[in-house]
Amino acid sequence: MRLQDKVAIITGGANGIGRETALLFAKHGAKLIIADFDETNGGATVDEIRAQGAEAVFVKVDVSNQDDAVCMVETAVGQYGRVDILINNAGITRDGFLTKTDKAMWDQVIAINLTGVFNCTQAAVPVMMEQGSGVVLNAASVVALYGNIGQTNYAATKAGVVGLTKTWAKEMGPKGVRVNAVAPGFIVTAMTDKVPDKVLGAMAEKTPLRRLGQSADIANAYLFLASDEASFVNGAVLSVDGGLTF
Numbered sequence: 001m002r003l004q005d006k007v008a009i010i011t012g013g014a015n016g017i018g019r020e021t022a023l024l025f026a027k028h029g030a031k032l033i034i035a036d037f038d039e040t041n042g043g044a045t046v047d048e049i050r051a052q053g054a055e056a057v058f059v060k061v062d063v064s065n066q067d068d069a070v071c072m073v074e075t076a077v078g079q080y081g082r083v084d085i086l087i088n089n090a091g092i093t094r095d096g097f098l099t100k101t102d103k104a105m106w107d108q109v110i111a112i113n114l115t116g117v118f119n120c121t122q123a124a125v126p127v128m129m130e131q132g133s134g135v136v137l138n139a140a141s142v143v144a145l146y147g148n149i150g151q152t153n154y155a156a157t158k159a160g161v162v163g164l165t166k167t168w169a170k171e172m173g174p175k176g177v178r179v180n181a182v183a184p185g186f187i188v189t190a191m192t193d194k195v196p197d198k199v200l201g202a203m204a205e206k207t208p209l210r211r212l213g214q215s216a217d218i219a220n221a222y223l224f225l226a227s228d229e230a231s232f233v234n235g236a237v238l239s240v241d242g243g244l245t246f
Helices: 014-028 037-051 066-080 101-133 152-175 197-206 215-226
Strands: 008-013 031-036 056-060 085-088 134-139 177-184 236-240
Touching: 008 014, 008 056, 008 066, 008 101, 008 152, 014 031, 014 037, 014 085, 014 215, 031 037, 031 066, 031 085, 066 101, 066 152, 085 101, 085 215, 101 134, 101 152, 101 177, 134 215, 152 177, 152 236, 177 215
Parallel strands: 008 031, 008 085, 031 056, 085 134, 134 177, 177 236
Antiparallel strands: none
C-alpha cells in the first residue's frame, strides 16, 4: 500500500473531493484526520473508513480560525504521534460579477480558501520539519490560471494558493517538506448539483476529453503527489482538467 501508516489530515474531508480522497488514502494504509465543519457527514466518513478496517478520527474545524487549525494538528499528533500529509482541500464559492460582489462575499471566500490554507499549513509544518519529512498538498483550480467570469473572489484565492505553493516549496524543501498543488478543472461535486444540465454540457464540451471530471480523478492525483513515487516533485501545480488549459 502506497501510504502505509502515513498520517494524513484532510480539510473539507466530509464531502466531495475531500471525502473521496480520504476513502482512497484509507485503502492505501493511511491514518486519517477528517477535518471539517460538517459534523454529520464528517462522522459518516469516519465510520465508512473504520468499516474498511482503517483508522480515522473527526475534528470539527473552521479553517479560517487559527486556533482551530492548531487544535486540528494537535489532535493528529496526540492520536497518531506525527503528521505526514496535509491536504488543504476545504473551500467555498460565493459567485457574482465584480459589480455584484459585496464585501461579505469577498471576505468569506478569502477567509476559507486562502487564509485557511495559511492557517492549517502554518500549524502543521513545524511538526513536519521536526520529523524531517512531510507533504503539503493545496487545492488550486484552473480558474487561477485562466480566470472565470463571475468568480473574482474564488479566482483570487486560487491564484493566491498557487503563489503560496511555490513559495513554501522553496522555503520548506530544504527541511524535507514537499509542497504541491492540484488544479482541478470542471469536476462533478455538490457545487455542480444546482448547475443546469445545459451549462454542464457546455462545460464538458469545452474540455478536450469531452466529459466532466469526477472526484476520484482528483483523489488519484493527490494519492500520487502524497506518495513516495512523487519524492522529487516539489512546487508543482498539477492540472487535472481533461486538457482544458493546455
